[in-house]
Amino acid sequence: MLINKTRFFLTILFLVFFLGEDALFGQSKEDLEEKRKELVSDINQIEKLIDNSINKKRTLLTNLENLKFKIDLQKKLIININTQLNIIVDDIEKKNIELNQLLSKQEKVKEDYALMILNSYKHKSKLNRIMFVFSSINFTQAYKRLQYYKQYIKYKDKQIKQIKANALLIDNALKVLDEQKNNKQELILANEKIKLNLDKENLTQGKMIVEIRNDEKRFANQIRIKQNQADEIDKKIEKIIAEATARVRKQGVAEFNLTAEAKLISKKFAENKGKLPWPVEKGIVILNYGKQPHPIVRTTTIQSNGVRILTSANQEARAIFTGKVYSIIISKGGNHAILIQHGDFFSVYKNFSEIYVKKGEPIETKQVIGKLNKNKSTGQTILNFSIFKDGTTQNPSSWIYKM
Numbered sequence: 001m002l003i004n005k006t007r008f009f010l011t012i013l014f015l016v017f018f019l020g021e022d023a024l025f026g027q028s029k030e031d032l033e034e035k036r037k038e039l040v041s042d043i044n045q046i047e048k049l050i051d052n053s054i055n056k057k058r059t060l061l062t063n064l065e066n067l068k069f070k071i072d073l074q075k076k077l078i079i080n081i082n083t084q085l086n087i088i089v090d091d092i093e094k095k096n097i098e099l100n101q102l103l104s105k106q107e108k109v110k111e112d113y114a115l116m117i118l119n120s121y122k123h124k125s126k127l128n129r130i131m132f133v134f135s136s137i138n139f140t141q142a143y144k145r146l147q148y149y150k151q152y153i154k155y156k157d158k159q160i161k162q163i164k165a166n167a168l169l170i171d172n173a174l175k176v177l178d179e180q181k182n183n184k185q186e187l188i189l190a191n192e193k194i195k196l197n198l199d200k201e202n203l204t205q206g207k208m209i210v211e212i213r214n215d216e217k218r219f220a221n222q223i224r225i226k227q228n229q230a231d232e233i234d235k236k237i238e239k240i241i242a243e244a245t246a247r248v249r250k251q252g253v254a255e256f257n258l259t260a261e262a263k264l265i266s267k268k269f270a271e272n273k274g275k276l277p278w279p280v281e282k283g284i285v286i287l288n289y290g291k292q293p294h295p296i297v298r299t300t301t302i303q304s305n306g307v308r309i310l311t312s313a314n315q316e317a318r319a320i321f322t323g324k325v326y327s328i329i330i331s332k333g334g335n336h337a338i339l340i341q342h343g344d345f346f347s348v349y350k351n352f353s354e355i356y357v358k359k360g361e362p363i364e365t366k367q368v369i370g371k372l373n374k375n376k377s378t379g380q381t382i383l384n385f386s387i388f389k390d391g392t393t394q395n396p397s398s399w400i401y402k403m
Contacts, residue, residue: 032084039077042284045312046070062378064208067201069286074198081191088184092177099173106166113159224300230384233329233337234305237348240327240339242391266343269321276320276400277366279349279385283309285403286382289395305393306348306386307403313381316356316371317349319363320400328359338369350384 046066269276287308293301323342330336336352340363353373357363374381387394397403 029084029087032080032087036077036080036084039073039080043070043073043077045282045284045310046073062380064205065286067205067208069284071198071201071205074194074201078191078194078198081187081194085184085187085191088180088187092180092184095173095177095180099170099177102166102170102173106163106170109159109162109166113156113163229335231303233331233335233350236329237337237339237386238305238391240329241346241388244326262341262343264343265322266345269342269345272321273399274401277318278309278400278403279317279320279347280309280311280315280372280383281318282315283311283383285397286310289393289397306384307396309383309385311372311381311383313374313379314371315381315383316368317352317383317385319365319367319369320347321345321365323347323363325357325359325361325363325369328355328357335373336370340369344390346388348386348388350386351382 046069285307287302287304289304289307291301291303317338319340321340321342323340323345325338326341326346327339328336329339335350336355337348337350338352338355338357340347340349349369351373352370354371355369356371357367357369363369372381372383385396387396387399
């Protein structure tokens, strides 16, 4: 018993440490279940992208990145399920207490009713009741005895209703308990399945890491080539935005020479920080903003001016806010980019195979702007997304809702 309690408190401390107190105690079962479904969906999406021939050299690094991301999602899923289980166990305990109280109350009501019926049986004759009233010494006493019988009948009806009501509450409590126990069992089985899968994938990941480490220089070179390709288009984008900013500064204006409408758009864009829609309908952030070590090849650093969002094949990107198409960059490799101006903000979308808009065209929030390119080697469909203000990159996760 002591071991179980110790384990429980260690689990709570672990969850508080990694998730924070608000995340553990401030979330409802509904919130947790919604998050669990999101994690399961993300894991399934990643799973589809992992190449079956994981030993192929050309896809080994991408597959390992995907596998590591999937493992991280599974760990979050396990924490989510454990949190749900703790809530369910607590709910079951409370429901058991409530049920026991109802059963005790029902037993007491039934005992009182049985005693009342027994007494009633002893004096069941209508004649006895009439004689009891008419044997009164005066009118007042007769009236009181008559009222007593009326109250007695009301009390008996009330007891019957109370017994029925308690029976219904007990029945509902038992149904809720059964449902909670079933949910608990389903979550336990789901957790066990995830843990077994996680053990296998940790072994697979270990083998893949060893293979990469044995040829780290070649894989580091692959990463550098990818980074250089990304840097090349980033420099074009930065140059376009920097030139626009420089022209304004030469004129001695503190911000872009905006029309009243554009200033309003800029103001509203800023006011919607943290509430802007995602640039794709479905997606997972697989690379965060800023400078960071590569998740696998630790000797290599990645610089990200935005976020990398993994989505499903044939997906289209959409504008995050009202604005106008400021520029379109056409790349020979089919990795086209679109810059949308929102007053003195810019949102940048990269990796299109098809573009649906034109330079100077007004854009509405959530308007579809192009079809994303699917990488033939890895099978991934990725949107590279950035936000700029006054020529400086912003962290998109600060601006996009729940990114």
